[in-house]
Amino acid sequence: MFGSRAQTCVPIPKLINYQTAILDVSKHIRAATNVKGEKPIESAPTLDLMQEITDLDTQLASMQHHFGVVFLTGASGFVGTQILRELLERPGVKKVIVNVRASSNDNGRQRIISAARSARWWHSTLAAKLEIWTGDLAKSLLGLSSAKWQELSTVDAIIHNGASVQWNADYQTLKAANVKSTFDILKNITGAVSPPRFVYVSGVHDFEGELDDSTTAMKLKGLDGYSQTKFVSELMVRNFAQRATSLAQRNHISIVKPGLIIGTTREGVANTTDFLWRYVAGAINVGAYPVPDKNDWLTVAHADFVANSTINALVNTPNNSNYTLDITGGIYMQRFWDIINKIMGHQLRPITSYEWAGLIQKDMEKKTEAHPLGR
Known part of the structure; x- marks a missing residue:
C-alpha cells in the first residue's frame, strides 16, 4: 500500500494502472484520507483474464x-x-x-x-x-x-x-x-x-x-x-x-x-431412398421387425x-x-424399433430374423421392383 506515513491506504493496482496520471495519485490520497468534498476516482474496468484469453484464442x-x-x-x-x-x-x-x-x-x-x-x-x-x-x-x-x-x-x-x-x-x-x-x-x-x-x-x-x-x-x-x-x-x-x-x-x-x-x-x-428407411418401409409392409440381439x-x-x-x-x-x-x-437396434413403433402409433410384431426374411422375400416377389428393398 502507498502512503504509510499519512496512514492512507491506496491499492498498488490503482497507482500502476496505465491510465493513472500524477493528478490522479493526489486525488486517490485525498479520497483515501476522507478529505472533505473529494469524490473517489472511479476504478478502471475489472480485467477478466479468462475473457481476454477467449477473445484472443477465437x-x-x-x-x-x-x-x-x-x-x-x-x-x-x-x-x-x-x-x-x-x-x-x-x-x-x-x-x-x-x-x-x-x-x-x-x-x-x-x-x-x-x-x-x-x-x-x-x-x-x-x-x-x-x-x-x-x-x-x-x-x-x-x-x-x-x-x-x-x-x-x-x-x-x-x-x-x-x-x-x-x-x-x-x-x-x-x-x-x-x-x-x-x-x-x-x-x-x-x-x-x-x-x-x-x-x-x-x-x-x-x-x-x-x-x-x-x-x-x-x-x-x-x-x-x-x-x-x-x-x-x-x-x-x-x-x-x-x-x-x-x-x-x-x-x-x-x-x-x-x-x-x-x-x-x-x-x-x-433421405427416403436411403437403405435405412427402405429397410423400415419393408418392415412396415409386413407388419413386423426382426428381433435384434441385445447388443446389436x-x-x-x-x-x-x-x-x-x-x-x-x-x-x-x-x-x-x-x-x-x-x-x-x-x-441400439431394439431402441430404434421402439422409437419406430412409438412414432407410428401401432406395434410392429417382433419376430425372428429367419421369419422376417421369409416374409420380406414373399412381399418382394409380389411387388417386384415396387418393393422398397427391391430398388
Missing part, C-alpha cells in the same frame, strides 16, 4: 481454420448438400468450387440450389461464394477441361464426397466414377506445387470386429459393387498418405467413414454432424496411423 482459431478455396464433389447428394452448406456458412471459406454433372454452369447452379432448397437451407446471400464447374466423375480428370484441371492444383482444400450409388451395379460398372475419380484427384495432388488438404468420404461396409484389409476384401467379394469400389478408393487414399514425402502432406490427408446417415438436427429432412448397434449419425466432421478433418487429422476418422455413434 481470433487465432479463425485464422487456423482459414480454408480459402475448397473444391467439393457430390454437392447435390444428401450429405454433400450439408457439406456445401457448412462450407458456405463458414467465414474461413473464401469460395466453394462444386463439380457437378450438368449441360452448363447455369444448369449446374440450378441443380445445386434445388438440392439445397429441398434440404431447406438455401438462402441467396450464400450465392456469391459458390462457383460451378461442370464435369462428370465417371470421365477422365473428372470431366474437367485442361484449364480447370490445372486450376484444381491451386485450390486450398479438396473434399471428395461424390460417388455413383447403384446398389445393383457391379464393380466394373462403378469403377470409373468411384475409383478412377479418386485416383485422378490424388494424381493432381501429387503434381501440385503446394498440395491441398484432402478429405475422402468413404462408405465401406462395416463388418463386425477388427479385420485386416485382405480379410475385408474377401468378405466384400460377394457383396455389392458400390461397397467394393469405396473399399478400393479408401485403401488407395490411405496408402497414398502413408507414402507422402513430407509430414505436412501426410497431415493434410484424411478419410472420414460415416455409418448410416439420417436428416439434420435442425430440419430433419430424411446401429451406427447412424445426423447429416449435419457428418458434414461438420468432414470439414473439421481438413484441419484436425485423425491421430492414428491410417488417417481415418470413424463416426461410430448411433443407437
Whole structure:
C-alpha cells in the first residue's frame, strides 16, 4: 500500500494502472484520507483474464481454420448438400468450387440450389461464394477441361464426397466414377506445387470386429459393387498418405467413414431412398421387425454432424496411423424399433430374423421392383 506515513491506504493496482496520471495519485490520497468534498476516482474496468484469453484464442482459431478455396464433389447428394452448406456458412471459406454433372454452369447452379432448397437451407446471400464447374466423375480428370484441371492444383482444400450409388451395379460398372475419380484427384495432388488438404468420404461396409484389409476384401467379394469400389478408393487414399514425402502432406490427408446417415438436427429432412428407411418401409409392409440381439448397434449419425466432421478433418487429422476418422455413434437396434413403433402409433410384431426374411422375400416377389428393398 502507498502512503504509510499519512496512514492512507491506496491499492498498488490503482497507482500502476496505465491510465493513472500524477493528478490522479493526489486525488486517490485525498479520497483515501476522507478529505472533505473529494469524490473517489472511479476504478478502471475489472480485467477478466479468462475473457481476454477467449477473445484472443477465437481470433487465432479463425485464422487456423482459414480454408480459402475448397473444391467439393457430390454437392447435390444428401450429405454433400450439408457439406456445401457448412462450407458456405463458414467465414474461413473464401469460395466453394462444386463439380457437378450438368449441360452448363447455369444448369449446374440450378441443380445445386434445388438440392439445397429441398434440404431447406438455401438462402441467396450464400450465392456469391459458390462457383460451378461442370464435369462428370465417371470421365477422365473428372470431366474437367485442361484449364480447370490445372486450376484444381491451386485450390486450398479438396473434399471428395461424390460417388455413383447403384446398389445393383457391379464393380466394373462403378469403377470409373468411384475409383478412377479418386485416383485422378490424388494424381493432381501429387503434381501440385503446394498440395491441398484432402478429405475422402468413404462408405465401406462395416463388418463386425477388427479385420485386416485382405480379410475385408474377401468378405466384400460377394457383396455389392458400390461397397467394393469405396473399399478400393479408401485403401488407395490411405496408402497414398502413408507414402507422402513430407509430414505436412501426410497431415493434410484424411478419410472420414460415416455409418448410416439420417436428416439434420435442425430440419430433419430424411433421405427416403436411403437403405435405412427402405429397410423400415419393408418392415412396415409386413407388419413386423426382426428381433435384434441385445447388443446389436446401429451406427447412424445426423447429416449435419457428418458434414461438420468432414470439414473439421481438413484441419484436425485423425491421430492414428491410417488417417481415418470413424463416426461410430448411433443407437441400439431394439431402441430404434421402439422409437419406430412409438412414432407410428401401432406395434410392429417382433419376430425372428429367419421369419422376417421369409416374409420380406414373399412381399418382394409380389411387388417386384415396387418393393422398397427391391430398388
